[in-house]
Amino acid sequence: MKPFAIKDCALLVRMSGLPPAYNLRDLRERIAVCADDVLYHHFCETPLRPTFDNPDYRNDFAVWTRKCLGDRMLAERLGIVDPYAFESTAQLRAATLDLIEERLAELTPWVPTVRPGREFFFLEATTVVFDTGEQIPHPLAMPHAIRKMTDGSVFFHFLESRRRHPVGVDDFSAWLRETGDEFHPYIEAIGAIDFYFLTLKQLRAEIHRVLIEIEVMR
Amino acid sequence: MTLSLSDYRDVAGMSAIRELRLLGDKIAGAKVVHVNSTREGGGVAEILRWMIPLMRDLGLDTTWEVIEGTERFYEITKTIHNGLQGQQVYLSAKDWAMYCEVNRENADRLRSKIEDADIVLIHDPQPAPLLQFMEKRKGKWIWRAHIDVSHPYRPIWKGLRQYIQGYDASIFSMMEYAQPLPHPEFLVAPSIDPLSDKNRILTQQELSSVFAEYNLDPDLPLLVQISRFDRFKDPVGVIQAYRLVRKVTPVQLVLAGGGANDDPEGKAVLAEVMEEAGGDPDIHVLLLPSDAHVRINALQRLATIVIQKSIKEGFGLTVTEAMWKGKPVIGGDVGGIRLQVFNHHTGFLVSTPEGAAHRIRYLLHHRDRIDQMGDAGREFVRDNFLLTRHLREYLTLMLVVTKGATQRLLTV
Numbered sequence: 170m171k172p173f174a175i176k177d178c179a180l181l182v183r184m185s186g187l188p189p190a191y192n193l194r195d196l197r198e199r200i201a202v203c204a205d206d207v208l209y210h211h212f213c214e215t216p217l218r219p220t221f222d223n224p225d226y227r228n229d230f231a232v233w234t235r236k237c238l239g240d241r242m243l244a245e246r247l248g249i250v251d252p253y254a255f256e257s258t259a260q261l262r263a264a265t266l267d268l269i270e271e272r273l274a275e276l277t278p279w280v281p282t283v284r285p286g287r288e289f290f291f292l293e294a295t296t297v298v299f300d301t302g303e304q305i306p307h308p309l310a311m312p313h314a315i316r317k318m319t320d321g322s323v324f325f326h327f328l329e330s331r332r333r334h335p336v337g338v339d340d341f342s343a344w345l346r347e348t349g350d351e352f353h354p355y356i357e358a359i360g361a362i363d364f365y366f367l368t369l370k371q372l373r374a375e376i377h378r379v380l381i382e383i384e385v386m387r
Numbered sequence: 388m389t390l391s392l393s394d395y396r397d398v399a400g401m402s403a404i405r406e407l408r409l410l411g412d413k414i415a416g417a418k419v420v421h422v423n424s425t426r427e428g429g430g431v432a433e434i435l436r437w438m439i440p441l442m443r444d445l446g447l448d449t450t451w452e453v454i455e456g457t458e459r460f461y462e463i464t465k466t467i468h469n470g471l472q473g474q475q476v477y478l479s480a481k482d483w484a485m486y487c488e489v490n491r492e493n494a495d496r497l498r499s500k501i502e503d504a505d506i507v508l509i510h511d512p513q514p515a516p517l518l519q520f521m522e523k524r525k526g527k528w529i530w531r532a533h534i535d536v537s538h539p540y541r542p543i544w545k546g547l548r549q550y551i552q553g554y555d556a557s558i559f560s561m562m563e564y565a566q567p568l569p570h571p572e573f574l575v576a577p578s579i580d581p582l583s584d585k586n587r588i589l590t591q592q593e594l595s596s597v598f599a600e601y602n603l604d605p606d607l608p609l610l611v612q613i614s615r616f617d618r619f620k621d622p623v624g625v626i627q628a629y630r631l632v633r634k635v636t637p638v639q640l641v642l643a644g645g646g647a648n649d650d651p652e653g654k655a656v657l658a659e660v661m662e663e664a665g666g667d668p669d670i671h672v673l674l675l676p677s678d679a680h681v682r683i684n685a686l687q688r689l690a691t692i693v694i695q696k697s698i699k700e701g702f703g704l705t706v707t708e709a710m711w712k713g714k715p716v717i718g719g720d721v722g723g724i725r726l727q728v729f730n731h732h733t734g735f736l737v738s739t740p741e742g743a744a745h746r747i748r749y750l751l752h753h754r755d756r757i758d759q760m761g762d763a764g765r766e767f768v769r770d771n772f773l774l775t776r777h778l779r780e781y782l783t784l785m786l787v788v789t790k791g792a793t794q795r796l797l798t799v
Contacts, residue, residue: 177406179783184565184572206795219576219771221729286721290562292574297783298798299409319402320770329796 173305173344175314178325180217182210182294189288193238193281196230197269199291205258206293209332212252212261214294217324222368228252229289230265237287243272251365253331298325308345308352312380315341320369327364327372341376354383390437390582392444398581399775407775410782411445413799417505417785418526419449422497424464424513426453428677430577431510431533434777437580441778452500454493454514459485464513470543471512471536483546487516494520506785515550527555527788535564535701556788560702561723571793573784576726577702578777579711579768584680586711589688597685601671607639608751611690613683613709614644616656616674619699621719624740626663626670628696631744633669636751643673643686687712691757692750696743700724707772710734710764715757717746727772733764 185207190196200208211229216222226232226248235244246268255261273280283289301322305314315323326340335343342359345352358379364372396404419442423431435451442449456464463482470476478486494517501507501517505526509515511533518528530551536544536559544566551557551568558573559565565572579586603609610629614620622642629640642660657674664670675682687693693709695718702723706716710727716734718724728734735746750757770776786792786799 177409179406179410179779181780181783181787182574184559184562184574186567209795219776220726221732221767223729224732286563292562293795295783295787295792295794296796297410297786297792298796299413301405301409317402319406321406 170307170348171344172307173311173314173341175301175303175305175318175322176298176325177301177319177321178217178296178298178329179321180214180294180296182218182292185291185293187291189290191283191288193234193240193243193269193273193276196233196289197266197273199289200230200262200265200269203291204293205262207291208258208262208265209252210293211291212250213328213332214296216328216369217296217321218294227366233289237283237289238281240272240281243268246272253328253337253365256337296325296329308348308355309384311341311355312377312384315373315380316377318373320373323369323373323376327376355380358383389440392441394582395773395775399769399773403773403775403779407445407779407782410779410786411447414782414785414789415446417447417789418503419447419506419508419785420452420501420504421449421508421510422452422454422501422514422517423510424454424456424461426451434533434577435510437583437774438778438781441774442781445778445782450500452497454490454517455496456489456493456513460489461513467512467543467547468534470540471534471547473538473540475540476543478543478546490514490516491520493517505789509554512547515547518553519550528553529784529788530554530557532557532559532564535561536566537564539566556784558784561726563722571788575777575780575784576723576772577704577707578772578774579704579707580774581711585684586708587684589681589685593681594685594689597682598689600682601641601673601686603641603671603689604639604669607637607669608691609639609641609689610692610694610747611641611643611686611709612694612696613687613705614642614695614697616644616653616660618652618656619697620644621696621698622656622660623663624698625694625696625743626660627740628694628743628747629670631741632747632751636748638747638751639669639671641671641673641686641690643671643675643683645675645677645679684708684712687714690714692717692747694743694747695719695724696737696740697721697724703727707768710761711768711772713758713761713765715750715760715764717743717750727764727767731760733760733767 187199187203190199223232231244231248234240252261305311330340331337342356345356362375392404421435425432439449439451463486466476466478502521502523503525507528508531510531556571557568558575560577562574612625632638660672664672687709693714693716695706697719700722706718706724706727709716716728718728720736720738728736737743
């Protein structure tokens with residue numbers, strides 16, 4: 170069995186070059202034209218950015234809508250959007266635009282606007298990936314290895330992996346699939362984690378927990 | 388004392404140090420030169436003092452060069468600094484020419500040290516024109532803006548921009564600080580050094596000595612605001628909040644900071660604060676020298692609640708320092724305080740003395756929440772605002788810039 174090579178990653182954030190959004194209509198217009206990486210950053214890369222893990226909303230659009238626009242209703246609708254549930258960024262973009270357009274229609278002719286200094290800045294990032302030199306030799310060694318992983322490793326192997334081939338699959342499950350049926354319960358348990366609303370620390374603890382649970386049952 | 392990376396293992400965690408070593412290995416041997424305008428005093432010199440040895444520890448051939456200039460040169464760069472922060476100031480064509488000329492002289496002096504560097508980091512506006520005198524430069528040049536240029540006085544920004552736009556990249560501390568430029572603009576937040584005098588763990592003796600020195604009452608909860616005597620820090624508003632609390636709950640207040648020595652506005656604000664305090668024995672107004680790091684550290688550690696009721700703020704590293712000491716922070720809803728204080732999690736954001744008083748009372752009546760928020764704040768800082776994260780982002784940035792990466796994923 171080929172061992173699992175543990176990678177780590179670090180995020181470097183930069184301005185996207187798009188003008189900031191001062192109101193909900195601006196937000197809609199910018200989301201319609203921004204690069205896929207911008208959308209991906211605001212939905213998926215926030216756990217690696219030096220920001221507080223907002224327990225209420227997991228993406229920047231929902232946080233801004235609540236905290237700056239003061240629109241709790243739209244924030245709730247945006248906050249529940251799970252970007253990993255979409256097959257493509259195009260679908261994620263369409264769904265996000267649909268929610269904002271619906272809200273704009275509900276509020277017409279009023280367009281919620283922020284105070285100066287509260288605008289939404291569009292960002293993107295480069296993720297630098299590097300080998301840790303560490304490996305998981307066998308699936309039974311996974312719980313121990315995962316417990317020791319950095320946030321960057323958890324992000325790269327569990328979340329970022331879903332954008333790579335095979336799309337929508339975490340690296341651990343992809344590796345376990347290569348080992349045949351013996352570790353199918355592991356794949357099922359990992360697949361059942363409702364991960365989008367967990368912080369990276371909670372996610373690491375949860376993966377560790379479900380794998381330990383299976384070991385105990387075995 | 389020069390610290391090495393391994394000294395930070397206990398506070399930042401083994402994995403953070405391991406990550407830095409792995410990233411450092413990918414760029415080890417690179418010649419990196421930092422250039423700024425002073426070796427002593429100010430936030431940039433403070434950062435470079437820890438960053439240079441730690442970069443060397445990671446295997447980077449790192450040096451720190453300082454430009455030299457006349458008194459007039461520094462008056463001009465101070466004017467540029469003020470203009471970038473929005474003040475309506477004037478510089479003549481002759482002033483701009485002198486700004487440029489002093490940099491040309493420095494370029495001649497520093498050429499052999501920086502022309503062949505792989506990465507040159509130019510800090511703030513003073514040395515910005517150096518780039519244009521390095522026609523044979525080999526490496527990547529990055530302009531690091533430590534100041535807020537979000538609302539500059541346009542003629543000053545226009546004058547400076549011509550020197551900035553030729554850089555390969557720039558770095559800003561917060562997205563709100565940036566200006567559009569024709570190259571990648573990276574975001575790297577500031578950080579604190581957990582082992583510095585301002586943040587290290589203090590002995591009981593050091594704490595007791597400060598407690599006694601300022602005659603604090605051991606039976607009263609202690610509210611502390613550390614900041615310059617500056618209207619933007621709203622010290623008078625903090626006293627008003629204290630009085631509102633004091634009506635129902637016994638409490639004492641410390642307002643400590645510098646900034647009144649040679650600063651006419653600082654003196655005026657200090658006088659206003661003393662008047663507002665009105666001789667109340669439970670309000671301690673302390674004018675501290677700029678090197679009173681241990682005393683500031685002690686006051687933050689002795690505090691029950693830390694206040695930073697600014698009405699305008701940069702990143703707000705005093706908030707970061709307080710949170711690192713496990714204190715909930717009641718902060719003004721402005722600037723970088725918003726990036727650190729989250730209602731009911733690490734403290735409370737407020738906009739008025741009444742709001743501050745309300746939150747102080749809430750916390751004094753829910754002592755368990757003080758500990759919970761303090762713990763959450765400390766872990767938030769550990770994960771995000773220690774110098775290890777700052778260093779990791781610089782290493783990442785160097786890798787991205789030297790490899791000319793524009794794609795989302797860069798494997799090194």
